[in-house]
Amino acid sequence: MEITKVLPDDCISLIISLTSPRDACRMALLSHAFNSIADSNAVWQMFLPLDYIHIISNSSSPPSLLSLPKKDLYFTLCYHPILTHNGDMFQLEKESGKKWYMVGARALSIQWVDTPRHWTWISLPDSRHTPVELDVSIEGTAAGEVRSVILDPPRNMPQQAKERVDGWLEIEMGEFFNGFENDRTVEFSLREDHDDQPKRGLIVQGIELRPKHKNNR
Numbered sequence: 001m002e003i004t005k006v007l008p009d010d011c012i013s014l015i016i017s018l019t020s021p022r023d024a025c026r027m028a029l030l031s032h033a034f035n036s037i038a039d040s041n042a043v044w045q046m047f048l049p050l051d052y053i054h055i056i057s058n059s060s061s062p063p064s065l066l067s068l069p070k071k072d073l074y075f076t077l078c079y080h081p082i083l084t085h086n087g088d089m090f091q092l093e094k095e096s097g098k099k100w101y102m103v104g105a106r107a108l109s110i111q112w113v114d115t116p117r118h119w120t121w122i123s124l125p126d127s128r129h130t131p132v133e134l135d136v137s138i139e140g141t142a143a144g145e146v147r148s149v150i151l152d153p154p155r156n157m158p159q160q161a162k163e164r165v166d167g168w169l170e171i172e173m174g175e176f177f178n179g180f181e182n183d184r185t186v187e188f189s190l191r192e193d194h195d196d197q198p199k200r201g202l203i204v205q206g207i208e209l210r211p212k213h214k215n216n217r
Contacts, residue, residue, distance in 0.1 A: 012037050017046035021074065021097055044070035047097040052077075059084045089206070098211035105206050168205055175212060 007015075016024050016038050024047070028038035037043065048070060049055065056065055059082045068076065074092065081091040081102070089102035112118035161169040176186055188207055 009037055010042075013040060013042045017043045020095070021047050022095060039069075039071055041070040044074050047074055048077075049092075049097070049099055055084065055090055056082065059090070093211050096211060099209075100211065101209040102205075103207045103209070108207065170208070173207070 012034075016027055019027075021044075024038045024043055028035045030038075052073075053066060057063075061082045065073065065076065065082075074097065075094075077090075077092040078094040079091075081089045081100075084090055087104045087107045089104070091100045092098070093100050110119065161171050164170055173188055173190075
């Protein structure tokens, strides 16, 4: 007997919403009855972040984005990042619906950033040869592991950077765990302070925060 004839739609909707976006898409293919439930707003509302209305309302996106069916809105946020009013790029991770942020370079706290003789906002072709140190930590706790990285290492060193589809290079700075406790500040740092020589040639697009997959399936 088909489950849609045994359980009410609200119950099936709740069950599907407790799975994952991938599972919901698979269930939509089972039958016409499952399709209408698995694609419903009630299901996909649960896959969106709790504060998605606030995020979209405080972005450059048109208000009409909020009028989309929830499934369409979900995949729009997966494939088309939105620019928030504070300059960050926001999107959803397709598999899980977790938040994915890009903190733009101009939103970072950079020493002497307003002093033209130290920093200028231009593009430089030779920007990959200076070693820098990276670390990620939670405010008020001991500093995490400090990693020394270089974008364009000599031939006898392993390649640490990965080329993205958009042509930029990315390097993992570190990781942290959100245990859904009280809000804490996550601190990131990028520095090179072992000598007093002027620094030049470094171009930073931003810092990206994205969910880490667990191999538990």
